[in-house]
Amino acid sequence: MELTPEQIAAAKASGCAFLPATDEQVARLTMQRRIFTIAGEPHVATRNDGAVKETHGAIAMLIAGEAPRVEETAQQAVAADAEAALEMAGESAAARGGAQVVRRGGSGAARPRASWRNTKRV
Incomplete structure (x- = not known):
């Protein structure tokens, strides 16, 4: 999200601070929509104690x-970072020819499959 000087001023007036993002932060936080572009350079936005990086929506x-209706806690931010790191690791392993991480939905149990023996095909 590219921010204009007016948007930056409005966010700063609401208590935000914009810090230059490291390469590692860009790789980890882009998927979470927490990287902002200011004059062509990547930044992260923080509020309060700086522990939580703000999203585009906030x-x-x-x-x-x-x-924002609900502030993300530091624990939620750490969990989101860990989830993004896991997804990125799965994608990079798949790109190298390794196994891709596939999540199962719901209860995690596989659905029962019908036997192929003695089945009548039409």
């Missing part, structure tokens, strides 16, 4: 003059 609400 910054858009701050720019519009609204407070």
